[in-house]
Amino acid sequence: MKTEVVSTIKLDDKQRENVESELKRILGKDLNISYTEDKKILGGLIIKHEDKIINLSLKTKLKEMEKYLED
Amino acid sequence: MEKLGIQPILIIAQIVNFVILLLLLKKFLFKPILKVLDERKKKAEETEELNNEAGKKFLEATESEKNTISEAKKQADKIITQSKIQAQKEKEELLKKGQKELEIVRKKLESEIEADKKEMFKEIKRQSAEMAVLIAEKVMQESFDENKQKSLLNQAIKDLEKVSLH
Numbered sequence: 006m007k008t009e010v011v012s013t014i015k016l017d018d019k020q021r022e023n024v025e026s027e028l029k030r031i032l033g034k035d036l037n038i039s040y041t042e043d044k045k046i047l048g049g050l051i052i053k054h055e056d057k058i059i060n061l062s063l064k065t066k067l068k069e070m071e072k073y074l075e076d
Numbered sequence: 077m078e079k080l081g082i083q084p085i086l087i088i089a090q091i092v093n094f095v096i097l098l099l100l101l102k103k104f105l106f107k108p109i110l111k112v113l114d115e116r117k118k119k120a121e122e123t124e125e126l127n128n129e130a131g132k133k134f135l136e137a138t139e140s141e142k143n144t145i146s147e148a149k150k151q152a153d154k155i156i157t158q159s160k161i162q163a164q165k166e167k168e169e170l171l172k173k174g175q176k177e178l179e180i181v182r183k184k185l186e187s188e189i190e191a192d193k194k195e196m197f198k199e200i201k202r203q204s205a206e207m208a209v210l211i212a213e214k215v216m217q218e219s220f221d222e223n224k225q226k227s228l229l230n231q232a233i234k235d236l237e238k239v240s241l242h
Binding site (some may be wrong): 012013014016019020023024025028031044048049050052059061062063064066067070071072073075 | 084137198201202204205206208209212213216217220222224226227229230231232233235237239242
């Protein structure tokens with residue numbers, strides 16, 4: 006099963022190790038992880054696995070703040 | 077008397093003639109004339125009585141007419157007064173009704189203005205929030221260096237430790 010990890014900068018080895026460890030815990034053992042960079046997320050991580058998305062990006066946090074300010 | 081030339085038989089004859097004439101006049105002239113005069117008098121009296129009667133009736137009629145006119149005037153005045161009161165009442169009711177309707181319209185308008193205000197403030201808030209976020213994004217894109225990005229990444233990985241999909 007394909008899993009994509011999106012970040013603004015390239016993850017170093019330690020960071021990759023930590024991410025993979027956590028993804029195994031959350032999603033299961035047989036993972037095919039790919040890493041991509043996208044500055045649009047502004048910071049943090051987005052993990053895409055099949056139909057699931059774990060959104061820990063700065064952009065998302067800003068959107069949440071926007072919603073909070075509107076209310 | 078004969079010495080004076082006065083003859084008694086002549087005198088007696090004249091007296092008799094006079095009496096006869098008187099009697100004849102009384103029967104054939106005086107009586108009819110008196111009758112006629114009586115009748116005229118009676119008629120005159122009757123006419124006067126009729127005139128008085130007519131005059132009385134006329135006065136009565138005039139009085140009755142006056143009363144009728146007076147009564148009619150009173151009735152007319154009463155009707156006019158009642159109409160004025162009724163008209164005033166209707167005017168006041170119309171005014172009240174108009175004021176009520178005005179109040180309803182005013183409240184409705186107030187309500188609409190309030191709703192529009194709320195909507196406007198909501199939109200201003202939304203646009204302000206959008207603008208704030210856009211500016212923040214722009215600033216972050218331009219000012220975040222690699223160290224900052226690393227820091228954000230590490231924070232995200234820490235947040236991942238709290239994630240569970242069950």
